[in-house]
Amino acid sequence: MWSGAASAAGTADPSPAGYPPSTGGAGDGPGAVGRRRPRGGRGGPRAVLGAAADGGAPEPSGLSERDDASPPRPDAGEIVTLNVGGTAFTTTRSTLAAVPGSLLSRLADGAPVFPLRDSHGAFFIDRDPSQFHVVLDFLRAGRQACLLPDSRPALVRLAAEARYYELPSLAEEADAEVLRLAAKPISRGLVLQLLHSSSDGRLQLPATKLCGLVLSFLRLVDSTFTGCDFAGADLSGSDLGRCQATFASFAGANLTSATLAEARLERSVFRSATMVRANLAGADLRSADFTRCDLRRANLTAASVKGALWGGATLEKAVVIGVDLRGADMQGLVLREANFEGSDLSGAVLRGSDLSRANLWGCQGLESADLEGCLLAGAILPPGVREETRRGSTLAAGAGPGAADAEGASGSWTAQVPARSRATSTSAFRGREDGPAPRQGTAPQPRQRQRIVWIMADDLGYGEPSYMATDSPHGRISTPNIDRLSSEGLRFTSAYTGEAVCSPSRGSLMTGYHTGHAYIRGNYPYDGHDLPLRNTDVTYAEVLRGAGYRTLWVGKSGLGWVDNSGAPWRLGFDYFYGQPDQAGCHDMYPVGYNGTDPAAAGRPTVFDNTTALYLPQNVGASRERCMQQGGGGCWYTHDAWTNKSLELIEQEAARQRAELAAGAQEAAPFALLVAYTDPHAGGWSGEQETGAPVPSDGQYGKEAWPDVERDHASVISNYLDRDVGRIVQALQQQGLQEDTVVFFASDNGAHNEGGHDVHFFNSSGPLRGYKRALFEGGVRSPSWIRWPGKVAPGTSDQPWAFWDVLPTFADLAGANRSAYPADIDGRSIVPLIDGSGAYNASERLFYFEFCTDIQPWVGGSNRKGWTHSLRQGDWKIVAFELDGEYMLSNLADDLGEENNLASSHPDIVQRMAALAKGQHTESALFPSHDCRPS
Structure with a gap:
């Protein structure tokens, strides 16, 4: 039945007598149109993105096409010659059958779809032969070997022929290339003009050429970029969440820390793009091309990646949780410390990849995955696995789930593998032979996300820490701990608060909105207390708790009261210890309500979670009594916040150790907010604010200054600075400092209240203004971050603001982008913090x-x-x-x-x-x- 020249399958040998030269090979045949330029934007490779892997969910076109990971192997006994429009093409039956259900596949199965034969016995197909060589290239080796024509007429013909042969993926890719070729260039200025004039903030720019434009840190949510060419563009930090960008080209683009969560990106090209920390959670990436992409620390949680190309990509420390990777070809990739928890790796080809310290816990289908030659040192594997010997010839009884090898071992040779090794190959999990023998009974190597501690001062001026002080008329306020700790981390000279006063600044920190969009925009009196955050406001605590964090809050709130929606335990916090009320927070020696005295019922109260505390020792608190030797028995809020914070750190450390000892692969991390009220003006036991009432003026007691200024200097030096040091020391003592990122900031600029003169210590430093002013002195914060081993010491003048905290915390926690509103004003500053990517705030709006x-x-x-x-x-x-x-x-x-x-x-x-x-x-x-x- 099958006839044709007896040549090697798939070659372009001379055709039978009387036939024009064959176009079945890789070279250009008679129907080729000009030079076939590689795809990818601005001269990059232009491989077809049409094929889909077999099985799983159907392609958008409705047909499932060939699996590129396993190209057909021609069988010399099945050579067939086709006469397409008078041109002979020699191929094999297995090539024609590569896409099940297609017209040529049915021909290969013997169906009489082309009943006519020519004089040589070849099947006659009365179609345009000019693009049939592309069809055969696609069938032979899939997307990576197939090159598209370079002109619109040829692409239109190819799309028509592909549809005739029932190859919808190839047809759709040709259509997409037609769009790209028709793309019209646009300037960056026009993009910004269209964006700012849009009533809903969405851009509609299908088939537009945006090559090389700087479009960083823009909000492009829900925009349409179908068929657009972003080749070489800078989209770092931009939010393209839920955008429609099918068939778009991002080849060579900078997408560092960009958000593409839930975006439609089928068959888009990301070749050689930089996508460090990009958020692709929930995105539709079917048949996308990630060849040679830098995806370090990228988030691909729950993304659809069927048929995607990964050749040469780097996914070190990427989050690939819950992803269907059945049959994926990921061989030879850098996957160190990547998190594949809960993903399906059935039939995946990972041979030769570096999976050292990767988390494969809960993965399905490992028994059918090809892991031959992988580096698996320290990898975390599912329970019920076995250890393979170094020689790889037999399976020995394993010790259960855990690390595949000793941490830090050179090379690799083995992993603990599922007991049901596939019958066809006992070497499926064999690693390289160049590593040491395993340590029997090695304990699991736990994965541990970083803990987060945010320490916030209240009304601390930009120039009040001694390392920031300039031209103080009465000398610098001593802050040795803050100076030292900030020097060990990254100091920010252009960090902004959320507002120039307390409540809206804290609301911005919690919700990610600036005060032009936020609900709370001032210290608004509401029902005797503060305007509360609403039930609909998503806070960073809710995002972190949804990511498995324990969320803790100590100190000042000012975002509501205990009986409304602003209560801390209604804002996503597992535990609160402090003062919810804004005005009450400034009572540094509160008494509380004992439940019986009606006269005390309205007094501000300290809460331990939902339990109101009664503090009789503060009845009659005064400067004379509380500042005497021993503190006069007074209960000082600052000391209480510090002691509770130290207690919580110790408790959380013990809990984490217990969870790991019980076999947990990760101890639930915690996020602790320590919100001091220093150096805000305050009072003694409910009296009017009279400066910073402290138990001792310490070294400033002998200064010939007004009481309020001695108190002000002391509360910064002897309490705030001292206890910032104690909190970090507690982390060190509990062995937590290397996996804990510590932030320090003030909620707004220096105050000029309670008798304190903002000029006495030049509290705003070189800046104009102070609290309540929107000049820099009112909204800049003396901020820093310390993260040993992750953040190099230094100073940054790149601006960021409190509304960046929510997405930053979410990024640190690996939380899904969909966990918080897409329209927040904040952007993650993790690239700025750890240098994992570019951060350029020059176009951001503060x-x-x-x-x-x-x-x-x-x-x-x-x-x-x-x-x-x-x-x-x-x-x-x-x-x-x-x-x-x-x-x-x-x-x-x-x-x-x-x-x-x-x-x-x-x-x-x-x-x-x-x-x-x-x-x-x-x-x-x-x-x-x-x-x-x-």
């Missing part, structure tokens, strides 16, 4: 708005009405009304915001004013035209 008139107790120079400010790059504007005149400063030249450049740069003022208005959504509670509460 927007603040504030109204002091909602606070009837504020007066004098602190009462300024409604103000707003915006920083982008080095430029900053400040205005005191929605449509008022702007002050323009260049922070690179004028950090103190002393010179108004508005008149000399009206174009910049106009542009930034428009950007600022675009960051403001009107609020009924905080109206810009009348910001007093109704």
Whole structure:
């Protein structure tokens, strides 16, 4: 039945007499149109993205096509010749059968789909032969060997022929290439103009050429980029969540820390792209091309990757949880410390890959995966496994789940493998022979996500830590612990708070929104307490708890009261110990309510979770009594917050050790928020704020300063600084410091209240303004981060803000991007923290708005009405009304915001004013035209 020339299968040998030369080989045949340029954008390889692996969910086209991981092996006994439109093509029956259900597959199975024969006995197909060589290339070796034509007419013909032969993937790829070739170039300026003029923030840019554009840190959620060419573009830090970008090309692009969660990216090209820490959770990546991609620390949780190409990709420390990798060809890849927990690896080809210290716990299908030659030192494997001997010839009884080899061993040779080794090959799990013998009974190597500790001061000025102090008229306030710890980590000189006052700043930290979009935009009096966060507000604690963290909060809240939606235990925290009420937080010696005294019922109260504490020792607290030797028996909130924090660290360390001893593969990490009230002005047992009431002035007791200034210096030196050191020391003592990232910040700028003069110690340093002002002195924080072994000591002037905390914590925890709203203003600063990728904030918008008139107790120079400010790059504007005149400063030249450049740069003022208005959504509670509460 099968006839044709007796040549090696799949070659382009001379055709039978009277036939034109065959186009069945790899070279261009008579139907080729010009040069076949490789695909991938701007000269990169252009391999077809049409084939899908067999089995699993159907392709979007409705047909399941050939499995590229296992190309057909021609059988010389099955050679067949086809006459397509008068041109002979020699191939094999197995090639024609490569895509089950297709027209050529049915021909290979003997169906009479082409009943006519030519004079040589070849099957006659009355179709255009010019693109049939592409069809055969696709059938022979799939996407990686198939090159598309270079012109639109040829691609249109190829799409028509592919559909005729019932190869929808090839047809769709040809259609996509038609879109790419038709893409029209667009400038970065026009992209930004369209984005800012869009009513819903979505771009509609199908088939657009955006090659090489700098589009970093943009919010492009729900936008349409079908068939777009982003080759070489910088999209680092941008949010493309839920975007429609099928058939798009990101070849060579910078997608570091970009968010592509739940995006539609079928058959898109990412060749040679940098995708370090990119968030691809839940994305549709079927038949995408990740060849030579840098996917270190990327998040692919629950992504659809059927038919994706991985050749040469690096997925070190990537999160690949719950992914269907059945039949995936991932051989020879760098997969060190990657987390494949719960993924399906049935039939996956991983031979020669580096899986050292990878987490394969809970993976399905390992018995059918090909792991020959893999590096498996320290890999965590499922329970019920066996250890294979070094020679790989037999399976010896294993010791159960755990590390495959000793940590730090050179080379690798074995892993603990599932007992049901596939019958066809007892060497499926054999590793390389160049490593040492295993340690019998080696304990499991646990994976441990980092713990998070956020220490927050209250009203600490930018220039008050001694390492930041400049020109203090009364000398620098001593902060040796803060100086030392910050020098061991990364100091930030352009870190922003969430607002210029307490509650909205903390709300921004919790929810990821700046005050132009947040619900809480001021210290708003509400039902005798504070305006609470709503039930619908997603907090960082909820995100972390959803990722398996224990969430703990000690100290000040100010985001609600115990009987409303702002109670800490309703905001995602497993444990709270502190003062929920904003005003009550400034009572440094609270008494509380004993449950019987009606006169004390309204007093601010300290809570241990939901239990109100009664502190009779603070009845009658005063400066004279509480500052006497021994503290006069007074209960000081700062000391209580510190002691509880130290207790929690010890308890959490013991819990984690117990969980690991019980066989857990990871001890649940914890996130601890320590929210001090220092050096905020406070009172003694409910009296009016009179500075910083401390039990001792310490070394400042002999200074000839006003009491309030001695107290101010002491609370920073002898309490805040001392106990920041004690908290870090506790982490060290419990052996937790290397897996714990410690943040330090202040909630807003220095205060000028309770008799304290902000100029006494030059608390704002080189900055203009202080608390409640939107100049830099009101919103910059003396922030730093310490993470031994992960963060190199240094100083960064890259700006970030409190609204970046939620996505940063989520990134550190490996949380799914869908766990929090896609429209938050924050962006993860993990690339800035650990250097894992580029972080460029030059185009980011740092927007603040504030109204002091909602606070009837504020007066004098602190009462300024409604103000707003915006920083982008080095430029900053400040205005005191929605449509008022702007002050323009260049922070690179004028950090103190002393010179108004508005008149000399009206174009910049106009542009930034428009950007600022675009960051403001009107609020009924905080109206810009009348910001007093109704």
